[in-house]
Amino acid sequence: MRALLVVGLLLASSAWAAETTPGKGIYTCTTSDGRKLTSDRPIAECTSREQRVLNPDGSQRTTLPPYLSPEERAVKEAADRRAAAERVAAQDAIRRDRTLMQRYPTEAAHQRARNTALDDANKATRISERRIKDLGVERKPLLDEAEFYKGKPLPGKLKQALDANDAAVEAQEVLVENQKAEIVRINARFDAELARLKKLWAGAAPGSMPPLSELPKTTPPTTPKR
Structure with a gap:
């Protein structure tokens, strides 16, 4: 009798274990x-x-x-990919805003960064403008010499020197225009950053605002006609 009771308990235990085995339900x-x-x-x-x-x-x-169905699964997978991309974009936006605030904790720090960026562009502009003036000085004796050949073809060496001077001036003028466009771009970028930073400093949650819009690319100026 006792043996039968033990066997019964073992069987009941085995049945319960089978019912609760992972995967059954x-x-x-x-x-x-x-x-x-x-x-x-x-x-x-x-x-x-x-x-x-x-x-x-x-x-x-x-x-x-x-x-x-295969079609429904494809739609769901596409929706899942979009949702995952949106989550990544949201995380990136939060990280960018936090990085922006760490880089520029105050408006004064942001203004110093703007001044540094503008200073580089202004220096490059001044260098090109000085070079244009120097080229003008170099051109004067060439023009004086060309006066002797009015109505006649210029000697090859003189013509080559004048053409080289023209090309150098045009190249520097293009550089000046490029730097002016760069100054506009720098100011636009810092203006957009400052507007965003003011909201973040005021308590806006990082990543809660639309991303900074892409600034339009500057169209390279055409070579000036002389």
């Missing part, structure tokens, strides 16, 4: 016509509907999503 769903179905495996009648997976004690373990 009770599947339940409601069909489109309102019938509630239950099974120990996924229910074929509910492939297009959500199925609840229950533990043996009746608590919910997980949810089995509806079966998707």
Whole structure:
């Protein structure tokens, strides 16, 4: 009798362990016509509907999503990719705003950075403008010499020197125009940053604002006609 009791307890224990083994569960769903179905495996009648997976004690373990056709799966995967890209973009926006605030904790720090960027562009402009003046000085004796050949072809060496002077002046003029465009771009960038920083300093959450719009690219100036 005692042996039978031990065997019975062992059998009951084995049955309980089998029922609670990971992967086993009770599947339940409601069909489109309102019938509630239950099974120990996924229910074929509910492939297009959500199925609840229950533990043996009746608590919910997980949810089995509806079966998707290849077309539906492709749409869902595309939507999932878009959602993931949006999450990454949101995280990037937060990181950029935090980096911006760390770099420029005050308006004075931001203004110093603007002045430094503008100083480089202004220096390059002044160098080109000085070079244009020097080229003008170098051109004067060439023009004086050319006066002797009015109405006649210029000697090859003189013509070559005048053409080289013209090309050098035009190149410097293009550099000046490029630097002027760069100054406009620098100011536009710092203006946009400052507007954003003022909101962040006032308490706006990083990443809560639309991204800084892309600044239009400066169109390179054409070579000036002389």
